[in-house]
Amino acid sequence: MTSIARAALRAQGREPAPAPPSGLTVALVGLAASDAELIERLLRRARGSRYRTLRLERPDDTTSGILRGEIDAILVDGGAGDIPPALGAGSFASAFGVPVLLLVDDWRPGRETALLRAGIADLLEKEELDSERIDRAILFAVARARSAMPQPAVARGDDPWTELRVLLARAVAAHGRRGHGFALVLVDLGAPGVAEETESWQRMRTILVQRLRSRLRRSDVVLEPEPSRLAVLIEDLPNPRDAITVACKLERALLAPLPFANGRDPPAPALAWAVYPVDGTDPDRLLGIAETLLFPGHSAGASPQRFACSALDAVYQRARRLAPAFARALDEGTIELGLQPQTTLRPGPIGLGAVPCWRPTADVALCGSELREVAALVGELDRLTLALAHLAIRQLARWHAEGLRLARLTVPILSRRQLARSDLVERLSASLRESGVPSAALELELQPNQLGHDGAEIGEATAALASSGVRLALRLDRQGPPLPLLARLPLGTVRLAAELLAAAVDDHRQKLLLENLVRLAHGLDLRVVAEDAATPELVGLAREIGCDALQAVTVAPPLPEAEARQWLLRAHRRRPE
Template identity: 25%
Template sequence: MPTARWPAAACAAGNRAAIFRRGLRCRTAATEGDMLPRLRLIKPPNPLGFALTVSVVYAAVSLAWILLSDDFIAAVARDPQQLTLLSKIKGVLFVLAMTIGLGVLVYRLACRRAQLANALLAVREDGVTGLPNRRVLEEALADRCTQTHGSADEFGLILLDVANLTRVNTGLGRSAGDRFLRAVGERLHGLVEATELVARLEGDIFAVLLRQAPTEGRVRGLADAVAAALATPVEIDGVALGVDAHIGLARAPADGNTPAQLLDAAMHGLQAGKRTGRRNTVTTVSAYGGNAREPLEREGALRKAVRQGALEAWLQPVVSLASGQVTGAEALVRWPRTDGGITPPGEFIPLAEATGLIGDITAFMLERVTDWGARWHRRRHAPITLGVNLSGLDLQGDGVVPLVRRLLAEHRLPGQFLMLEITESRFMQDPHGARDMLEELRALGVRIAIDDFGTGYSSLSYLHRLPLDCLKIDRSFVHQASRVSGRRTLFGAIASLGRGLGLTTVAEGVENLADARLARDLGCDALQGYLVSPPLPAATFAERYLGDTPVAVPAITALGHTPARVAGRHR
């Protein structure tokens, strides 16, 4: 067990007394809850009662010894010289007896105090690293918050997450992982001043309490010091291990004035650093625009919007390059703001995936699309195909197929007028499981599209075996492809791949006539983008494109006629 990283001291906080003893350990894995009954069992007796008991026993033994021994000596001694000798022996025996008794008493008291200190250490010290634990950190934070309340004094809290601990535990075992954590704790302790506290919060997370104001210069200096210290590999069982860490910083009182608020703020800073992929750098919540409550408030608002049906499904038309008419649309989720604006999907879709709300959003979009598709199908001679995006979590779950089957049956919509779109990167997370699900969906008549093709790392062998109908070429290859030769080459290669596989090819992100003309010349079947229309509310979309007579899009008809190619792969 390592030596504790906090000095011997006695401190009081309110009515609490904490004893810190260097070198004392409780060699068990007991939790704080387990230790409290033991603390009650080893609680010392009442001091006054204990003192009176000892005094009475001492007085009784002494008086009995004096009275009995004097009578014994008087009866035995035959002359003054023998009386003197026996009196001396009596005194020596009395001192020896009292010394032994007092020694046993002091030893028992010392054992009791050691047990108490040992038990307190088990409650307040991390058993792996020897550092203070969360309880000590929260008490120190509370004391510091009390000291600085109402003043201009500032202090800071740093949380450090050792990102590669799981890999160490898996590859070398938990014993090696414990030694790895001890080495990290020792390095952190060596970086800070004696007045600052280094603690192990939980699992792979360490905390550093900066008792002085964490100025920008000091934070940067600490970040550089942490990065330099952690850059040196730690050798465990002959293996040189790097230390990958994400670091979050909270400042008081700017980010909070209670221990819970500061811990939350530092944790949100840490998570913000994780999202950016930055390693061994200090990240604050304010650096990413917001306070510690903002992510939780946004999550709560999104949950409320999903529960109350406040989200909206907008439609962006897909136009056939052969006829110039709208033959389909992609449904895109929108989250209206209270100020009349729209929250971009890029701001809440990752949050929905992280919190598990994406499944509810997918169900909402499928419900809307199948309802609209069925109503439009019944009133229009040339019905359109509506597309809905599936997330990676949708592909990993088992609820999409039953949901689609139920919705198609309830709304009496033929499956061929529903297209489910997946990105190649999400498909490659579990290609075998995703393929099985797509086969089941295809059996319902649903069409399948690969969305944003070219931005991921899909295997062409998987692409060939998938039950696909449509390949949508990402806008990064289409936008300004008529002017940039490199994009034009990649655009043409992807379009040729789609044709070779017998798939309908759709060019996404088309914004000008030159790119539309290039898409036509490269053999694409359809296009989608702001040249035709931005995403529209469903009512506006229906009014503009779904009249009794099919409406041709002027911008596309101006390109001229091109022969239509059979859409989809023959099976």
């Protein structure tokens, strides 16, 4: 709900309605039943967006929904391009920041100026409608309308925290509508008794504020309500645990060595985290929780870095303990390589999967998804991927020197956008050339969410992969990706998620779908590997539908180098070249 709508309701003595679930509500005004059904069908297909629709007869019917903040955009029937007077620039909808889009049968050129003057956000021709077009038009129209809305003035009276309270109220309204979270962080730059006006303290404070801002996104907000206090608003957190990753990043920045001019170390800053909606949905409550978290550190002389939520704090404290040692392990190259056999189900090439392992203590080992979670929390996914890939290349080089040929060793890309935004492919290609290992022996595994829509996320990396000879392994699950990508990407392997196999056990249609998917992959000269087939029933199904191999901990767990070498020797004896 916009700030103006909330103010109108407060003036009437009524509380705003609870924020609806994430997504946008579109009012369909004056549309014929067939047109409304078409729009609703296209919106259901919109990728990554969730819509609700309201069918209304007249523009005036939108008034109550706009006032309650229940309508995000209006799509009105414009016939041959006529602009309904009630939906012009001075309309009720425009005053409340709700964009109006016009749906027309046949647009007559030359009326663009009239549209702009009338305040119509966009024009949609019925003959040219598709899911992507209408989704993009609505999203951009809503974004433009909200950014143009007047913001309430911030009172800057005697209370230095007023601006923060206003920002918190806005964040609660905005994130409640989107279904995302945000975090409020209070930072105390020094324990009581520090001489705040000394030159050394001011220098320390300036450097810490600069460090803090450098680790945040441009959308995040940093306020300085008091000389020794900072307040940070970390916005748009899809998952509450994302706040832990940010916390580890900020802690590294704020707690790095920073001696005073006289040689004494400054007091370590204290950080207190309150996360919406985990710790509450009321702005004053969130602020009070964060303030309370700082008090024990003040009274005991400690400098806490804490989350209000006990579950999040337990994960955070564990990540804090592991972070320094994990960073050293990456620096010193003590991450280990686990090698998981891909059990063959039909004649074909031999494959192994690379699994990262790390031993923080002699009796504790973190491997696979458990280590990936730690790396994600402490912001080291990119470095872990690179370390794992170089370990895999060195292992391939040793085997090739012994005459042991491996068709491919699959290395997972752990960071969501690492392939698209870094020079990973070029660095690995150079390492392969130096080691003398054929590029085709290395395979990079991607998850569907790393591709973006139609593979947009990996961008120019596709061309680099094609020229390098390094292939991709793409995991398929219920979320995608679109099947046309199988032909467009430089793939070597398709991996079927366990959920797809499980769904096909007792469902003939699902089984038929998987059989045809495997047939399609083989037609594109791709290898098909079934993931995590944990039961004999799933193993049998993977074999029946034509999978080439399966990779599952229950069938063949990751092996150290010596045992993997023996497995590879046995595989070569069974399958002479």
